[in-house]
Amino acid sequence: MSAPLLLQGVRILTLEQVHALPWGTAFLADLGAQVIRIESVEHLQDRKAGPFPNGKAGAEWWNEGGHLVYYGTRNKQSLCLEVTHPAGKEVFLKLVKNCDVVTDNFRPGTMRRLGFDHESLARINPRIITLSSTAYGYTGPWRSAGSRARTVDAACGMSYLTGYEGGPSVRASNNYMDHSTGNNVAFALLLALYRRQKTGKGMRIDLTMQETGVSCIGPAILEAQHGIKRPRLGCGHLWKSPHNVYPCAGRDRWIAIAVSNDAEWVALKQIMGAPPWAQDPRYDSAQGRWENRHELDQKVADWTATQDDKELIRLLQAHGVCAGAALTAEDLVNDPHLRQREFLQEFERSPAVGRRTFAGRPFRIPQLPMAIRHVAGLGEHNEVVLREVAGLSQEEIRALAADGVISHRPRAEERAP
């Protein structure tokens, strides 16, 4: 019998889709909270999102996607309940009575239309914590705007700051904003639970992706108020050089080298075999190296271009030069360091999918394991949740199933992805 998990007994009801909020609630699920993810047969996009084995959706595709394991329904329960149906709404409100937290990522206004706004829920359960994760928040002129992770990457200022040197702005990532926001969701919920433990009080949390994004570019926000322009520099640095990526032997192989001071530059020169060009006195100072960085980058690139990236890391690091290769997913899955640290986790959701590899959490707390223990299939927990949390009888549950208010598989007409 293993020790109880940290958040055992904490119940979270979550109306979540896509990325940021599911990523956030997954942390609490890992820590042992009973996270009940409410799904709908009308909106199965997350279950269609894959990735599927070899890119092909299988017979039970709705339970086979990899993102479900990584964050979607990892360590959560799945209740497939149509909350827009009057009977479904009634069930939802019964669940709220016995839950600690309700989270959603609908656009502002939807929860109110459903009758699930904070005030209504707090009347049923005065200690309730609610969290709405949106792009732009519940107030302000942009509150009703739709979004994608990419549009928020743009609106928060991150995209503007990202680009090759001298080039146009580019979105910084496909879902960095989702994950930063999800991490912020987990932080905010843990703060709220911590406070409730001390005070007994619930609260309403209005959390936004745009504002999380702005909090990722703090220095640029301060600079903007004094008219200081931060240039786009790709992998380059505002004042260090050589500090960039350099080509290595093979197709699309790169090494990042980050020289921070004169001692590291001297070490790099020696490793390069003290070539005559490197003795140029312009390179002796940090400022000189930076001002002549394009030329310097080219010289370093000429030296790295014929070398094996992984051997070069070992060589540079052994001599105190900060360096790392641009590793691919394949490299990482086979990486001896990550293996030794037991960072990666093998997990088999079902025989049809087979054993697959997943990234772990970047932190280890010896007493608090955060591995993937279970991944919920669609509607897998309908019965247990409705019986134990909503207090419904077997007959009531059967009636909901007969009326299509709860389901455990897609409708017959649903097309496979």
Place this chain on the structure above:
Amino acid sequence: MDGILSEVKVLELAHAPSGAFCAKLLADQGADTIKVEPPGRGDPARHEPPFIGGEPHPDRSTAFLALNTNKRGITLDVEQAAGRSLFLRLASAADVIIESFQPGRLTRLGLGYEALRAENSNAILLSISYFGQHGPYANYKGDDLIAQAMGGYLYAVTGSADRPPMGTALQQMELTAGRNGVIAIMAALLHREQTGEGSHIDLSVMEAAISTPSGLIHPYSYTGRSPRRGSMDRNVMDGMHLPTRDGEVTLTTAGTGGRPMEVWAEFLGEPRLLDARFATRQSRTDNWEQLRELVAPKLAQWNNLDLMRETMAKGLVIGLVQSPEQVVDSPHLAERGYFVELDHPAAGTLKYPGPGFFFDGANPMQSTRGAPQLGEHNAQVYCGRLGLSNEELDRLRAARVV
């Protein structure tokens, strides 16, 4: 509302942005946070350009100001025996200690987890390092770029398919590590409430980088292909940045009810968008240059904020590619009360980003102070908290311990 963490005492001995950011997130929620810096130069971030006012000044680096709000600052030389014993005294009263030395260094100084536990049996120690506390790379040097590289982010995420990796701006891997750090610390605090037991947390920036894009490890495991950057290069309607009169915008086909070209042709007043060349996602990619030539001049007639308002009214989804200036001046963020204005003796009054969440409608980052000047709170902490006399503090100063 008082800060939620106002009863939590945090001691930060961080030399990297990850630890500073992590401690700042706690300090912004009210944690009583003391930042310990080496005497003389202080946190290396104090010397990083750019500086408010232009000239180098240890209290005016934007990197330092942004990552150290709401902390008190002291100087202490932990290389000296007297400094170590003072550190242990401070640690004995702390709930959370955050450090970002090279792995093993804290232990060699005699300040490792076991030593801290001897002083403070339920201490929570968060050790942040680029590669983690153990493993073959544990002693490698790192920085944000190296973490992007070794964390798979550089190869797979930002940049064009036919060009070198681009990298992301403003040390995002450091920040994402800090954001994971506060989750770990909150969990450890709750665990301590339940059991009375502290913990030692090992946080790796490389691993934070890997866990950040969802399209990395498991997509490879499912498909056998390593994800690669550049997937959005030629997409006018769903990816590219296009100029407006006063900025840039990125369009999407969302909110168009599955008829993106009809809806956008009408909105932009450009019927040629209905041409069969642009009818499908694939044909739009094939003919992306022609499509851009039609869309760009229309968008160039719009101001950003007008375009946002009008598209929003029609249910269309766009993203303004805002500059930091436009973000600071955003009417939306102003109405929400997102920015927190802080006065600072060396940097003046500036708006700082809030945490990204409001509790019961209020910005929880309140009644706050700007980043500490070097050694600003020495007397307050050493005399106030540790009960040293002014003479003792003077002696420590003379010995350059403080």
